[in-house]
Amino acid sequence: MASPEIGLLGVVILLALLLLGLRIGAALGLVGLVGLMVTLGVEPALIKAGVVVIDVLTKYELGTLPLFLLMAQLFFAANASRDLFDAAAKFLGHRRGGLAYAAVAGCAGFGTINGSSLATAATVGMVALPEMRKRGYADTLATGSVAAGGTLGQMIPPSGALIVFGIIAEQSIGTLFTAAIIPGITQMLLYMAVIWIVVRLRPELGPTSERASWAERGKALARIWDMILMIALVIGGIAVGWVSPSEAAAIGATGAFLVAAIRRRLSLAMLRSAFASTLETSGLILLVIIGALIFSVFVSVTGLPDALGAAVRALNLGSFGTLLLIAAFLLLLGSVLDGLALMLLTTPILLPIVGAAGMTPIWFGIFLTRAMEIGFVHPPLGMNLYVIQGVAKDVPINRIFKGVLPFLASDFVHLLLLILFPALTLWLPGWIGN
């Protein structure tokens, strides 16, 4: 009874359930389960679900996720976001638009200890926005730089999205993290280029601040050296293969405990809050992964990816055209689905098509994460925009969107660069591997 039509029907029902507000994990899993019951029978479907749930809960590689989340919570409690922004502001604040550069740099720094766009935008926003507005920065530039900069949290390792992709697509999380380093850095540089252009054209949007002395800069650096050391150990350790991602996450969490303890921020109340947040976010992601794995079995049983792949090949678009078509599809779907749903719905379907277009799953993981990030800053979803509005309540959402538009343009350029130059993604893991 399995056929691509059944698979397509499943996808349509899934979209309907997602738009009705059903939990993403439950929607994926339920459609997958019912689909498997229809195609294979009730008993194999239930057994498969039972196997998947225990596999996920005992997956050693998945231990990476809660431990990185714990590390982020502990660093957050240790005031990491304020210190990272302060250090960047001391070095860049005297330049025109300097605090906007510092906000982007702070987001990139916070992205290295936390894998979420929303958390990065919210925490750096709480620190950077009041400072920028106090110094006379335009609302558009201030909110736009933090909303866009927040998406760096998702790309710069450790990234929650890349861990989930690695599990779903059965790819090395370490290689994905290494592959994300250059795209993360180029994304940050493009955002800085946008700020440079904006303040060249409209200098009044980002006034200069007083120059910090080298003594002040030294003090600011002294407050973050321990975090930089931990981050270098964690990301460097994974990149050179010294530790596995799970071990790196454990070392990161241990380091975060030590940093919080040295800063006298460790208390029972803080620990309970960190544990509760870590467990709640882990539970959210675990349910989604369980559902997505069941859904992906259903999709592959129906032969839908092969049929879609054949249809795309029949269009004779070539490799570049196929990837552009996929990018357009992801951006379109990303405007109605949240990032996680987009990734989990499209990975099992698009991965074979991307493979046929000559790209590797590692490249696709980075590309998909980049496309997901764009969904965070454009309406109607644009979660980062709403997060920033939560921080700067008096700034209307259309002003925030206006501010983010130049960054959104740079996002499209970056996505195009990733398609045109796959080496941006694949060179570093290949070089380190050799």
Add this chain to the structure above:
Amino acid sequence: MSPLRSAMVWIGGAALIAATAVDTFAVIGRQIGWPLRGSIELVQAAVLVAGSIALIAATLADRHAKVQLIVDRLSPGMRHHVGRFCELMTALFLLCVLAGSAWLAIELWSSSELSEIIGVPWRWMRLFANLSLAIALVVVLRHALRGRPA
């Protein structure tokens, strides 16, 4: 936070600390020539406990990811109905997963599954995971019966 919920958070937190400590000692041990035997199996057990509790914690706090685009634009009455429908669908999914997992656990109970290196008793781990799934199911059913907007 109720005492029960607080206890759950501390147990989950203890499992996270255990996983952190085991993997950290494993790395240090490897570097100084004292490898920690069975570290992966220990982490797997700790991650199962933390993950099982995490499923309950996310359900209790209603932290599960949803797409709110259309739901936010519905009338309050409609949102209420849609919310109940979504809770029931989630309960159905959890019930199916629990049924499959419990089925396997019952089949494998008499074989006294142990991990290869240090003998982690997997049947008790499966039991813990199934109990957690059952608790999450009860939480979702309670939400459905009480009725809450999507």
